[in-house]
Amino acid sequence: MADKTIRWIKDEVKPESRSWEEFYRNRWQYDKVVRSTHGVNCTGSCTWMIHVKDGIVTWEMQGLDYPSLEHGLPPYEPRGCQRGISFSWYLYSPLRVKYPYIRGALADLWRKARASYDDPVEAWKSLVSNPETRARWQKARGKGGFRRATWDEVLEIMAAANVHTIKEHGPDRIAGFSPIPAMSMISYAGGSRLMQLMGGISLSFYDWYCDLPSASPETWGEQTDVQESADWYNAKLLAVMGSNLNMTRTPDCHFAAEARHNGTKMYVFSPDFNQVAKYADQWVSINAGQDGAWWMAVNHVLLSEFHHKEQTPYFLNYAKRYTDAPHLVELVPQDGAFAAGQLLRANRIKRYAGVENGDWKFLFWDKDSNGPKMPLGSAGFRWGTEKGKWNLELKDGLDGSSIDPVLTFLDKNDGTVPVRFDDFAEGTTHIRHVPVKHLQTADGKNATVATVYDLLMAQYGVDRGLGGEYPKSYDDEDAPFTPAWSEKYTGISRKDLIRFAREWGTTARMTNGKCTVIIGAGINHWYHANLMYRAAIHALMFSGCVGVNGGGLAHYVGQEKLAPMESWSAIAFAKDWYPPSRQQNAPSWHYVNSDQWRYERSFTDYHTVPQNGKNGLTSGHTMDLQVKAVRNGWLPFYPQFNKNTIELVKEAEAAGAKTDEEIVAHVVNQLKERKLKFSVEDPDAPENWPRVWYIWRGNALMSSSKGHEYFLRHYLGTHDNAVAEDLAKGTVEEVLWRDEAPRGKLDLIVDLNFRMDTSALYSDIILPAATWYEKADLNSTDMHSFIHPLSAAIPPCWESKSDWAIFRSLAKKFSELAAPHFPKPVRELVALPLAHDTPAEIAQKEIRDWITGEVEAIPGKTMPGFALVTRDYRNLYHQFISFGPKVRAGGLGAHGTKYSIEDFYDEAAQSGPAVEFNGARYPSLKEDEEVCDVILRFATVTNGELAYRSYKNMQEKVGLPLTHLAEKNRGTRVSYKELQSKPMRLLNSPMWSGLTDNGRAYSPFTYNVEALVPWRTLTGRQHFYLDHPGYLAFGEHLPTYKPKPSPTQYADLKFSKEEGKTIMLNYLTPHGKWHIHSTYGDNQRMTTLSRGVEPFWINEKDAEEIGVEDNDWVEVHNDHGVVVTRAAVSARIPRGICIIYHSPERTYSVPKSPLRGNRRAGGHNSLTRTRLKPNLMVGGYGQFTFHFNYWGPTGCNRDTHVLVRKLPKLIW
Amino acid sequence: MNVRSQISMVFHLDKCIGCHTCSIACKNIWTDRKGAEYMWWNNVETKPGTGYPTRWEDQDQYHGGWEVHKGKLRLRSTGKGKIVTNIFHNPFMPTMDDYYEPWTYKYEDLFNAPEGTDQPTARPVSMVTGEHMDVEAGPNWDDDLGGSPVYAANDKNLDGLSEEQRQQLFAVERLVFFYFPRICNHCLNPSCVAACPSGALYKRGEDGIVLLDQKRCRAWRSCVAACPYKKTFFNWSTGKSEKCILCYPRLETGQAPACFHSCVGRIRYLGVVLYDADRLEEVAKLPDDKLIEGQRSLILDPNDPEVIEAARANGVHDSVIESAQRSPVYKFVKVWKIALPPHIEYRTLPMLFYVPPMSPVMANRQDGTVESVSDNFFHDIEQARVPMKFLANLFGAGGEGKVVYALKKQKAVRTYRRALTVGDISMETAEKMLAEADCTKEEADAIYHLTSLCTFDDRFVIPPMHREEAIEMMREPSEHKTAVGFGFIEPPKRGF
Amino acid sequence: MIRTSTPLRGILAACLLGGWSATTRAQDPAADFRQNCMSCHTIGGGRLTGPDLKNVDQRKDRDWLTRFIMDPRAVIDSGDPYAQELLKDARNAVMPTLPGMTRARATALLDLIGAESKLEKSQFAGVQISDRPFTPEDIERGRLMFLGRVPLARGGPSCIACHTTNGVGALGGGTLAPDLTTVFERYEGRKTLSTWLTAPATPTMQAVFRQAPLESDEILALVAYFQSTLQRSPDDVATSRLNFVLLGLGGTIVVLGLFDVIWRGRLKSVRRMLVHRNGSENTHG
Secondary structure (H helix, E strand, C coil), X not given: CHHHCCCCCCEECCCHHHHHHHHHHHHCCCCEEEEECCCCCCCCCCCEEEEEECCEEEEEEECCCCCCCCCCCCCCCCCCCCCXXXXXXXXXXXXXXXXXXXXXXXXXXXXXXXXXXCCHHHHHHHHHCCHHHHHHHHHHCCCCCEEECCHHHHHHHHHHHHHHHHHHCCHHHEEEECCCHHHHHHHHHHHHHHHHHHCCEEECCCCCCCCCCCHHHHHHCCCCCCCCHHHHHHCCEEEEECCCHHHHCCCCHHHHHHHHHCCCEEEEECCCCCHHHHHCCEEECCCCCCHHHHHHHHXXXXXXXXXXXXXXXXXXXXXXXXXXCCCEEEEEEEXXXXXXXXXXXXXXXXXXXCCCCHXXXXXXXXXXXXXXXXXXXXXXXXXXXXXXXCCCCCEECCCCCECCECCCCCCCCCCEEEEEEEECCCCEEEEEEEECEEEECCCCCEEEEEEHHHHHHHHCCCCCCCCECCCCCCCCCCCCCCHHHHHHHHCECHHHHHHHHHHHHHHHHHHCCCEEEEECHHHHCCCCHHHHHHHHHHHHHHCCCCCCCCCEEEXXXXXXXXXXXXXXHHHHCCCCCCCCCCEECHHHHHHHHCCHHHHCCCHHHCXXXXXXXXXXXXXXXXXXXXXXXXXXXXXXXXXXXXXXXXXXXXXXXXXXXXXXXXXXXXXXXXXXXXCCCEHHHCCCCHHHCCCEEEEECCCCCCCCCCCHHHHHHHHHCCCCCCCCCCCCCCCCCCCCCCCCCCCCCCCEEEEEECECCHHHHHCCEEEEECCCCEEEEEEECCCCCEEEEEEECCCCCCCCECHHHHHHHHHHHHHHHHHHHCCCCEEEEEEECCECCCHHHHCCCCCCCHHHCCCCCCECCCECEEEEEEECHHHHHHHHCECCCHHHHHCECCCCCCECCHHHHHHHHHHCCEEEECCEEEEECCCHHHHHHHHHHHCCCCEHHHHHHHHHHHHHHHCCCCCHHHHCCCCCECCHHHHHHCCEXXXXXXXXXXXXXXXXXXXXXXXXXXXXXXXXXXXXXXXXXXCCHHHHHHCCCCCCCCCCCCHHHHCCCCCCCCCCCCEEEEEECCECCCCECCECCCCHHHHHHCCCCCCEEECHHHHHHCCCCCCCEEEEEECCEEEEEEEEECCCCCCCEEECCECCXXXXXXXXXXXXXXXXXXXXXXXXXXXXXXXXXXXXXCCECECCCCCCCCCECCCCEEEEEECCCCCC | CCEEEEXXXXXXXXXXXXXXXXXXXXXXXXXXXXXXXXXXXXXXXXXXXXXXXXXXXXXXXXXXXXXXXXXXXXXXXXXXXXXXXXXXXXXXXXXXXXXXXXXXXXXXXXXXXXXXXXCCCECEEECCCCCECCCCCCCCCCCCCCCCCCCHXXXXXXXXXXXXXXXXXXXXXXXXXXXXXXXXXXXXXXXXXXXXXXXXXXXXXXCCCEEECCCCCCCCCHHHHHXXXXXXXXXXXXXXXXXXXXXXXXXXXXXXXXXXXXXXXXXXXXXXXXXXXXHHHHHHCCCHHHHHHHHHHHEECCCCHHHHHHHHHCCCCHHHHHHHHCCHHXXXXXXXXXXXXCCHHXXXXXXXXXXXXXXXXXXXXXXXXXXXXXXXXXXXXXXXCCCHHXXXXXXXXXXXXXXXXXHHHHHHHHHHHHHHHCXXXXXXXXXHHHHHCXXXXXXXXXXXXXXXXXXXXXXXXXXXXXXXXXXXXXXXXXXXXXXXXXXXXXXXXXXX | CCCCHHHHHHHHHXXXXXXXXXXXXXXXXXXXXXXXXXXXXXXXXXXXXXXXXXXXXHHCCHHHHHHHHHCHXXXXXXXXXXXHHHHHHCCCCCXXXXXXXXXHHHHHHHHHHHHHHHCCCCCCCCCCCCCCCCCHHHHHHHHHHHHCCCCCCXXXXXXXXXXXXXXXXXXXXXXXXXXXXXXXXXXXXXXXXXXXXXXXXXXXXXXXXXXXXXXXXXXXXXXXHHXXXXXXXXXXXCHHHXXXXXXXXXXXXXXXXXXXXXXXXXXXCHHHXXXXXXXXXXXXX
């Protein structure tokens, strides 16, 4: 046999010569395997098996035991990417924070002060009240000199700072920032619970990261609700834009790849040939930031061909039942023509004049009766006294008669009228005729009305022979929004666009809506992102793609789904003890407090608004609108007042106020008389500064600090590399201008971390946090429908502790130090904005300001609400570790749901681990695992009985059967230990809008479409039309296109000087391959597989222009700061743009910048400054009502420009 | 017929997302050690690109693999005549510069820097010398660098493209890249095994895994030069060469190799094939354009009674034969013919096969407006962004036919599934395309299932390894059971 | 060929247990000093890396000294001028904070230094190593000891088990520990290096050599050898070997020339040719 075989290849079978094979077998050995996951901000939520050998974590491998979904869907296994699998490196790396550290300058001063004062609070006071000592450690921030400290010492400093700050300035000067709770919800809750028990601030993240898609609340009244990735597989056309699936949805990407082999067509839109483009059937190399123009023209084609020429029954029926398209809009005369106004209110016509909440109920034109009817389901029904009428049945709200809504008056009308439509691209208006009906109103006058649908047809420019400036054909380049028009902006041929639109329409028609848009940061981080998103959403709504499996808007950036929301939020925001909490939208907070508002002038410099501005909103400085938003209750702002909120209550009592109402009345009077002011009106006054800042689970000072150098300058008081100067003087009116901007507002910055990142490097105290393999926690996501545990494969290494344990010890120390200073419970006043999912949704039909006397100052209606809270600081620790009584009495709920938990609560208090104090017994929240179990026990997605109750409650509100959705799972309960043994799929819950029975893939709004439960919007439908007076003023009531701010308008390069061969580029920071934000990016695995730095990606011709070759060092700068890194030169980046993937650290491999006096260069956020879009600040109106991480302006940064040159000299 | 069993692999490049999870799974377990830092038994390359080590495919420089000389196979790196002159210095050995100098950072400085006037930063330092260094190369340096004038432009597989075609690969309308993950191919005719003067390399009889004996290795490094895929590496600390072991400790316990297990793009398949060892040399000597067919002909039908009999006669276990009958690799390679060997012209007969990737269609740019050049509903084969010649150089020994066949079949399957699930393409059209692509509906469904709906057990059909029988040759398994794990672990030693 | 396995195990154990032994064995101040201070300081023997500590308590007060011993970096960071001066004298080498240092331990050490300062000749006055010039014999003996060909008197492992230097041979020495080719220069010459070898200060060396310290003549020979490795260059080749070397050299040139012809197609750095602009044309020629 051997003679014919190749002689040199011997198949080795001899056992002796193979005994060495033990060598590698010995390596593949371990003592234990534990299930955990990564609590990182990536939404992956992958289940991992952590291998432990010799008590050391050696490596991790993906878990494969996901329950499978329905037949015909690929399985989820395996999940987990290159970053996750490198995590074990951190545990024992030289980057690990092993012990508590204090900044040396502070440590020395503190130890000295402690020697002189017995009371640590007094010691702290002595340090912060002396400007010299305070500045001593502020100036040292970020410059080395750390000292190892003991836990006792750091806990004492932090507790003393908290007590002193509350006493001196008020509790709302203590802030906490931690992002995206879903990824490790117990760890998030530890800090936020402590903040809220003290009365401190929880800062939002989703909007600050600019990941909140404002168009989602605008359209659906929903923060974000998206399909799990398995549902992409159901789609038959995938349009992927601004979302690099390979990079950011690594474990989910295969569903897209696999769908293609099942006949799905895939388009990828991106300016650069990015990683996901490789899969596309067609890569649409669209110009950066012009996706809105693309979708506007797609909608033009869809409406022309699938709605007008061919009236696709599925599309039209969908529009009638599930969208606001049939609503009647009042047209108001304007400059000889008409303009679209607000929706016509039901109470404007005689038949409905007296109905409850008549301002918040609306009208359809009924085909059979040929007259207006008032459909069920609007906000007026939701917040009315009569239950069971908040649903999407096509019935009249008064007599229950059926409605057949008319979408268009094209065939039967009272004539047409000329209506003015804004063209922001050209800065003109076009007059187009629209068919109308004339209605007699209750006051005997006439109203001219059109349907939303007809206005959309006119806005999108579909010529139906009505006259006016309609486009003549697809090739009409000057008429928005034709395919030819879009070519000018997108750079893509009209032919390709028309073909896309036809394929889209055909696919949706033949599959009843299986077209999906996967969309993300590449679109959402632009200033006008809400408009781009809305245009894409309209294509989905016109084609009946929302609320069906395989269809819809899959928004993936920063979105996370904290599945067991009800019980978690009660714990995280301490609602079990003190229901009102201080939840602050971070974009406003940072814009104001880090003084970034000082560096710009009017927003109209870069934001195109209608020429004939209405009601004074559309001009001036963003900061003035910010003040107005707080005053009118649209947005929160903490610190609240220029007075300590504890002192304020004492003052009111001293002035004779006895009841809560009288105290509130006193405060309102003080505000009206301008004796008391909102802090936001004078943010640079010392009494209005935030003082103490806790950062955990995030990198608040680098990867999320848009305007990083301003953070260093104004918050930290240390060195910075910004060259921008004040500009706002003279353009601001509502805010007090101070010539000297304060440097170093913060007394103390604390960072909990397992690695030395930039935030840690710049903080005063670093606390060693347990890693994700060293603690118990929970993790959920919307990318899939499972819930995962984090587990301690090993105990916390060195002196680290879990975040929950750290905040628990701080709570204990705080209670101890507070006792002498607050011997009795104290009362304070919390200001609260008008809130979503409350009756405040029907508070302000018009914009009227109490400060000018236009309207009465009514708390909770025309201004913020005020609540009195009695805080017991001595018992704060006991409260921290026990699940408080308020939830037992009030039940739980979220997103407008509600259910009672008394029996489960009593059972937990009796049988489970419990805490007793002051004679009462509570379920224990002491240990991390106990918190996990309380969350699982009381949430609807993990307790079938509670899901049933929640549906039952909702059923009463809606008036249609819903409990069947929970019937089957009533007996299901889940514990932490069970989750450790196997991933579990979430149960149906009315808090979420998708349905997951029988392995069905979660797709949002299927609940609304199938069970006819309204969306939580003004009309209860999906909104094409946004009739908020602020939107009308800004011209964004209809979908539209607004041009990108130009570099000169945007003022990033006003003070920057060119030295040497320099090129100006649009600076993009998409999410990268080797990190999740900044995590993993500094680990040796990832730096090796990348280039050891986060490079600067530049087109080869642009690079050639400035003499830069691949891997050369470059200096990238603008007014805000400077980055020095190496160039990656490739033609895959189009000319004119550049990329630094989000987000590098300043902590490794960053040289100094010759342009900035040879100071250490910064990170990607050194080149950004945030600007807020003013119309996103409005509130108190339907879906335009504040909720944490749901509504408010976002921290956009993609319109930024930079100058680049070759680094003349490398200096370390 | 001399029937043997070989564990072999398929990577579906159309599904590869280029994430490198595989690389790190491997590194964590096997090569995270001193002397092994630079080893990437599994790596992922961007194509067009120069790969790792730089331009490894350029055998005019590296001299790896085999050539046919006067009707005989001979190693390009060495030979009888050269063995003496080359034994102390192999002239075709990649240097550290062709790999990279492994580095880390002085992270400690962030904790220890005394208070100064500026912010400290952790500078890069060499893991070899401990000194500060300039990072100029890495194992994945040209990642995603399609359109790079340095890296993409120097891909060896661009040979034979016209100057115009080359230029176009750097224009946005034509630009492209895809991913090419690589491990040891566990070849049927491995040049590394043939080159080793110490006889330290061998193919395991039961499964064909190529291993490098850590006791017998004498640091000649001939395997490094001889392997045309550059998948053996010299450990500068232990003085032994090392290579991918296909995670045999995992396979022996019924688990997929770590890089397969962790493949989150779900692109990897593994299974046993039976082959005829008697015909190896004959096939390895075939002309380039006959090599792919030749290699396919070596792979035997595991359901053929004659083959089964011969396998049994050779001691192949029944359970292994059954495993071969369920092998996904057999289907992709032999039945459907859509998986192809990489650079078979190196004549090592690699047993890792690739399904070539589809790519987006090209566009034209006129007056700043971009327009797609094709009206095909799905990706276009003739007008795809990846030039056919490029794929042919990589997977077809220069010939385009086999690659076109594989791509056409993939496209026909997609079209058929579209007709079935949407209907905007008629079933008639789909059937016509299937026929043209040499595919039936049944085959299309099978391809679809294994491509899209595959579970872990579909992708990895791991044969039983019968360790009890292997151990029995040394000592009683019952004795082994009681004694396994006891003893001292001896690290490998430098020298003789 | 090289006996490594036993000492290697010892070294491994030392690495694992080093931290433990350093903190727990510090009860006896003399032992503490020997173990932790002596490698950088003498008492009355002159400056090494750190200053001579004789009568140190007359130069600074007890409180200052205690603070410095307990956290040297903190004192330096505080801007203390005396500490800055010390830092400069030590060429910016910061004295390490000893693990497990306590006030009591520092006091004990200072007491010890005080007491030893009063003695005419402290036991810590530095090692008495002959200052006679090194002979070629010393160097050769040192080399043999380094290589393990001559065993160490008290049974310590040979240097090559962990270290290498130039000239050890083609196979090289151990790579567990630093290359010692330039150790003579790094440790500032004969005196400092000798002292260091008397009481090695790293946990690994401590664990191995505490039980089996080097004898003073062994130290002399090793230091001689390290001086020679530093100076090794073509000029220093021993005359007795000159002819042999020249012959070898000539032969090598011939062989190299021959090989250059045989290897004319050999691999030259592929990567470097690419990344420099004009290289790209050359590579696909």
